[in-house]
Amino acid sequence: MNDRPPLMLKRRNFVAMIGFGLFDLLIGSRLVTIQTLDAPKLKKLADSIHFRSVPLAPFRGNITDRHGRLLAGSHHAFSAYAIPAQTKSRKTESILLADILDMEQSRLLRRLSRHQGFVWLKRRLTPKELATLKSQLAALPGIHLVTETARYYPEGELAAGVLGFTGIDNQGLAGLEMVYDKYLKGERGALQEEFTAYGENMPFARQRIVPSRQGDTLELSIDENIQWMAERACEHAMIATGGRAVMITVMHPKTGGVLAMAQRPTFNPNHFKDFPAKNYRELAVTDAIPPGSIFKPVTLASALEAGTTNPGAGFFCPGFKVVLGRRVNCWRPSGHGAESLADIVKNSCNVGFMELGLGMGVDRFYESVGHFGLMHRTGIDLPGEALGLFPRKARVTALDLAIMAFGQTLTVTPIGLITAISAIANGGELLKPHVARAIKTPDGQLVRSFDGQRVRRVVSSEVASLVQRMMIGVVDKGSGKLAQVPGYKVAGKTGTAQKVINGRTEKGIYIASFIGFAPVPNPAAVILISVDEPQGAFYGGQVAAPVFGRLMRDILRYMKIPPTEPIKKPRVGEAAMVPDLVDLSPEVAYQDAAVFGFPVQFKGQGKIVVDQSVTYGGYRPAGTLLTLTLGDHPRDYLQWVTVPNFRRLTVASAHQLAFELGLNTAVRHNGGHGQVVHQSISPGTQVKSGTTVVLDLA
Missing domain, CATH: 3.30.10.20 (Trypsin Inhibitor V; Chain A)
Known part of the structure; x- marks a missing residue:
């Protein structure tokens, strides 16, 4: 008898053994994976279930000026949070907390009743709230305090629109705080504590801290001292002219860096909620305005570069020009008569610039203006940059072109125009404007630099130099005399533009402007002044040029740039312009008056000149004695x-x-x-x- 199992049974046993073997191999491999490869992930998941996490906010990166002076920093702040599972009598606690934190009791009760491991009660406690809550914590189980960070701006309103502000979670909401948020915000940490399945504390619980990382430092091209000068000039001009708004931008022409950007009205970023939202905008970037005659240097440089005019060209201004049957007036109804190219710049002659524009033609005019970057956004590192508006080229008539040539029927942003004029000031190179100069790690290592971002060459150095010389004539002998700075050659251009409201040019409502740079050659700063809707005097040479002159004088002194020109004192009896001596120290006022040929005498006591016997800007015989009144609070100038x-x-x-x-x-x-x-x-x-x-x- 054969006791050996049949072949079929052997095959079945073999298959079963292979199956069990594969199953065991699969289980074993899965166990190995769990114990080795997936162990860190699973441990993290388990910890997230058994550990309660309280966020630790990082210190936001500092914002400094170009010399390292702090403009935005962070400090410690205390916040209150609750662990609902640890609370005992929620209604009683909510009543007590409502009195301490000055919050609605029903709102606190809802928060304490949530099925969450962590709930914020109130962020950024006041010193009084913090002291009271600390004294009552023993009677409030489940209520805790945590140290956070809060943003602060030590200089208050200084460069507020540029800096912007942050929200309750230290996230950037406006200005540079928003643009560079990814660099400034840092990395969050956490305070983690082990707890039971019921959310309660457990004996011998483990605690651990995940440290936060401070954000990078943002170094600006802005100079705090120059910014203060611009802020002060803005404040004075706003009060004196009764304008709706005042904007001042100062740029370094060789790098494209903004040295100052001030405006009125403004706000305090420490208390930004107390101000209307419209004040948050940086007007030099977000608003496109009709430039008026401060656009003329662009037209001049374009025509010279295109070869459609030359320094020896002649013009005649009868006070108007007829284009396509329409009479377009010069600002001077009686006309300027026969003029050279330099004369039409010095006199700001609209007729002469109409001829320059018509001589170029539509295609070359648009090509050149686009080359200067005025038909595109500059890409400055501030939010909300507007785009200047130009008529559609295909529909532009000769009349449109003639008027655009002297800065009307088009709009540009102040930042776009000062960037274009900076190209003329630096010899013809268009640079990308920027407010951030560099990003550095907290220990000072360079992450990124922004200076000197070249876009393209817009005009030759010869053309740029020629335009500079003609702009000097505007300040020396033309409409910009009140922008003079003794001892320096100043190039500039006045502008008076009618405002466009709801698509229509409004008579009697103006924007008075001045743009210029000094010293020439080798300018250290370009300044654009714009006063929106000044009351009374409205010409740029009357309203904006004096503001430019005072500010440029202060900047050149601060930069310690020595005088580049000999100062010629007028002879006694010769007509001389009376300088502006208000707001100066007695020593500086004495020196400035002597430069212009005027002796002075002082009356009263004080650290600064608050009034002068002869209003500045007018002409008197050199040698006329000026009486200067001293005090501590100067009278508003230009008034x-x-x-x-x-x-x-x-x-x-x-x-x-x-x-x-x-x-x-x-x-x-x-x-x-x-x-x-x-x-x-x-x-x-x-x-x-x-x-x-x-x-x-x-």
Whole structure:
């Protein structure tokens, strides 16, 4: 008898053994994977279930000026949180907490009743709330305190629109805080504690701390001292002119770095919720405005680069130009007569610039303006940059082109225009504007640099130099005389543009501007001043040029740039412009007055000059004694003007004198065309700048 199992049974046993073997291999491999490869992940998952995590906010990276001065920093702040599972009598605790934290009891009760391991009660406690809560913690089981960080701005309103501000979680919400948030925010940490399945504390519980990492430091191109100068100039100009808004931007032409960007109205980022949201915008970036005549240097440089004009070109201004059957007036109705190319710049002659624009033609004009970057965003590292508006090229007529050539029927952003003028100031190179200069680790290692980002060459160095020289004439002999800085060659351009409201140009509402740079050659700073809707005097040469002159003088002194030009004192008796001495120390006022040819005497006591006997900007014989009043609180400059004696002056001379003093004039001919025989306001009367004096002619 054969007891051996049949072959079929053997095969089945073999298959079963292989199956069990594969199953055991699968289970074993899975166990190995769990114990080795997946062990860290599974342990982390288990810890997340058994460990309660309280977030530890990192210190946000500092923001400093170009010299390392702190503009935005962080400090410790205390916040209250709850672990609902540890609370005992939630209703009682919510009542007590409502009184301590000044919050609604129902809101606190809802938070304490949540099925969560961690709940915020109130962030950033006040010192009083913190002290009271600390004294009551024994009676509040499940309520805890944690140290956080909070942002602060030590200089208050200084460069507020540039810096921006942060939210409750230290996240950037505006300005540079938002643009560079990924660098500034750092990395969160956590305080972790083991707890039971019921969410309660357990004996011998493990605790661990995951440290936070401080954010990187943002170093700006802004100079804190220059920024303060610009802020002060903004404040004075806002009060003195009664303008709706004032913007001042200072740029370093060789790097494209913004040295200062100030505006009024503004806000305090430490208390940003107390200000209207419209104040958060940096107007030089977010608003496109009609530039008026400060656009003319771009037209001039474009025409010279295109070869459609030359320094020897001649022009004639009868006071208007007819284009396509429409008469377009120059700002001076009587005209400028025969002029050279330099003259149309010095006189800001609209007729001359219309001819420059028409000489280029639409295609070359648009190509050149685009080359200067004015038809595109500059890419500056601030949020909300606007785009300048130009008529569609295909629909532009000769009339449109003629008017655009002197800065109307188009809009540009102030940051775009100062970037274009900086290209003229630095010899023809267009650079990308920027506010951040460098990003550094907390220990000072360089992460990224932003200086000198070249875009392209826009004009030759020869053309740039020629335009600079012609812009010097505007300040030396033209409409920008009040922008002069003794001892330095200043190049500039005044501008007065009618505002466009709801798509229509409004008569009687203006933007007064001045743009310029110094010293020439080798400019150290370019400044753009813009005053929106000044009350009274509205010409850029009356309103904005003096602000430029004061600010540029302060900047050059601060930079310790020695005078580049000999200062020629006028001879005694020779007509000389009275300098602005208000807000200066007695020593500096004495020196400035001597430069212009005026001796001074002081009265009163104080550290600064608060008033001067002859209003600045007018002309007096050199050697005239000026009386300077000393005090501690200066009178607002640009506000009051002494009416001169217009009698026996020609119309042209009277208009020029009124312009230089900041007055407006209206002529009542009475059939005469000769000299002034009567004026509506007596000589010597103190009036507000911008007052109109009616003149009668013989």
